[in-house]
Amino acid sequence: MVRITKKGGVDMWWLGFVDGEVNQRRSSWIGDPSIVIGGHQFDLQSMKLGFSSSILSKGTRCASFKSSTKKAAALPLQTSIQKDHSTRQYIITAYLQTPLKLTKLLLDLGATYTWVNCDDYISSTYKHVPCNSSIANLLGAYACLDLCDSPPSPNCGNNSFLLLPDNPIKPVDYNKVNGLNTALLDSFALPSAQGSLTLIDNFIFSCARTGFLKGLAKGVTGLAALGRSNVSIPVQINKRFSSSPNCFAICLSGSKSQPGVALFGSKGPYNFLPGIDLSKSLVYTPLILNPLGKDSDPNNLRPSPEYFVGLTSIKVNGKMVALNKSLLAIDGETGSGGTKISTVVPYTKLQSSIYKAFTLAFLKEAASSAFNLTTTKSVKPFSVCYSASDVKNTQTGPNVPIIDLVLHRQDVVWKIFGSNSMVRITKKRVDLWCLGFVDGGVDPKVSSWIGGPSIVIGGQQLEDNILQFDLQSKTLGFSSSILSKGTNCANFNFSTKKV
Numbered sequence: 001m002v003r004i005t006k007k008g009g010v011d012m013w014w015l016g017f018v019d020g021e022v023n024q025r026r027s028s029w030i031g032d033p034s035i036v037i038g039g040h041q042f043d044l045q046s047m048k049l050g051f052s053s054s055i056l057s058k059g060t061r062c063a064s065f066k067s068s069t070k071k072a073a074a075l076p077l078q079t080s081i082q083k084d085h086s087t088r089q090y091i092i093t094a095y096l097q098t099p100l101k102l103t104k105l106l107l108d109l110g111a112t113y114t115w116v117n118c119d120d121y122i123s124s125t126y127k128h129v130p131c132n133s134s135i136a137n138l139l140g141a142y143a144c145l146d147l148c149d150s151p152p153s154p155n156c157g158n159n160s161f162l163l164l165p166d167n168p169i170k171p172v173d174y175n176k177v178n179g180l181n182t183a184l185l186d187s188f189a190l191p192s193a194q195g196s197l198t199l200i201d202n203f204i205f206s207c208a209r210t211g212f213l214k215g216l217a218k219g220v221t222g223l224a225a226l227g228r229s230n231v232s233i234p235v236q237i238n239k240r241f242s243s244s245p246n247c248f249a250i251c252l253s254g255s256k257s258q259p260g261v262a263l264f265g266s267k268g269p270y271n272f273l274p275g276i277d278l279s280k281s282l283v284y285t286p287l288i289l290n291p292l293g294k295d296s297d298p299n300n301l302r303p304s305p306e307y308f309v310g311l312t313s314i315k316v317n318g319k320m321v322a323l324n325k326s327l328l329a330i331d332g333e334t335g336s337g338g339t340k341i342s343t344v345v346p347y348t349k350l351q352s353s354i355y356k357a358f359t360l361a362f363l364k365e366a367a368s369s370a371f372n373l374t375t376t377k378s379v380k381p382f383s384v385c386y387s388a389s390d391v392k393n394t395q396t397g398p399n400v401p402i403i404d405l406v407l408h409r410q411d412v413v414w415k416i417f418g419s420n421s422m423v424r425i426t427k428k429r430v431d432l433w434c435l436g437f438v439d440g441g442v443d444p445k446v447s448s449w450i451g452g453p454s455i456v457i458g459g460q461q462l463e464d465n466i467l468q469f470d471l472q473s474k475t476l477g478f479s480s481s482i483l484s485k486g487t488n489c490a491n492f493n494f495s496t497k498k499v
Helices: 134-139 233-240 352-366
Strands: 002-006 010-014 041-043 048-050 077-084 089-096 101-108 115-117 143-145 160-163 181-191 197-208 222-225 247-251 260-264 283-288 307-309 313-316 339-341 348-350 385-387 403-406 413-416 422-427 430-435 437-439 455-457 466-470 475-478
Touching (some): 134 181, 233 247, 348 352
Parallel strands (some): 101 222, 115 197
Antiparallel strands (some): 077 260, 089 181, 143 160, 247 260, 307 339, 313 403, 422 430
16 A cells, blocks of 8 residues: 545555556567566575565564674684794784784683783773773772772773783783783674674773783783683684674694684684595583682682683503592582693603603603613603604604503594604703603692692693684594695695785
8 A cells, every 4th residue: 555645634544555557568569568576585595585574574574674883794704823943932923902903822722711901002092991981890809999099091990990910921020010901892803704804893901011911922022811710812802793603613733833722713624734624523522610710809809711622531552540539520619620721831840759650651651662762862842752762753743652641531542653742952962852741740720729730731732733612512523643644734735925
């Protein structure tokens, strides 16, 4: 029906169909259709017509359509992970500030929030986080700067929420450096799968001071947090692109020159040269929450932002290592025990009794007829070393006993081959392969009152393995050494487009 209203009080509903005449023609020789219907949705690819009937029956109308101003990102977002060999730290590159500036950040798998040195931070878009804002509540209870006694800057603003960042490599001397620093919102960007930069507006992070950079690799100006928190990089990316999977993957390169990769917002495919999708090689195990984390204090207990897995036993050359299995469980009251994964610890740390039992088992198997290896004088921090000339090479590194980390089921095993278990030491007249595990002490501690993990799986053991952290299902996908699959972490197929 069509509403007709005219002067003189005319107000009528007319049937909205018209006579198309007996023989309507478009031209002298082309005929017109018998019936013409207007305004529907056409799918030209599948040659189908989609129609809804009246959407008024659905409680809406065409004028209510809202166009989105957000641009879809070509996920995953991706960035390189470069190893600094002098410090054995893993560095990612991101873009911060306005205009965007390439920034090198220490990759910390277990950090709560990202921080950046703000002593020379220049940006036209930064904002402080107000003390009583919803974002401040999200960050938790730290402190508030009511009145700033210096000119306004990233480091100083009235009514600004404060955070207490930390340096996992070299503890900060808070007697010399101001520990409390302002929380900021600013632009953050990473390359997309198509090579263009994808912007995350109002990215939440903390300022820090130049003194926080001690011990970090040259050129690094902050820390990239990938931990289990509501403001880590993967979580903030997921909030921006909520339809994408809430997960990320890392692949640390064992190459002396070529980088690995971090991927955000995708469960795969993870394409590595020569045409290998490593998402198909993953085995899965639950991620375990430690209820007492490093950010806790006696009056405010917080779960750990670090990633723990349920290691149940260790085997060397297929034989079980005799160890105190109670150390493999997390103590909910002290936070001690368990097995965590870390990118800021260069070599796997084992609690002293585990380390002793493990090294004895490795020595026994390496001396067997299958390997026939004899130890030589060790080099710190290692205690088990072999002359490099005595060790044969394989596709997966030095030919030494394989180490099995048995997880939540007997058939879920993270295999550590020679490329990950052994470290090459060459200096002066020394050329050795050393077992890349270190003694973590009798009673590991995170603080004076929080216990530490019994096992920390470090960077050496993670290289050329792909790890997928699914934050929604709380699972870890792991590949074991991808050298066995004919590729490595430096073989990720980055976009060739320029950023």
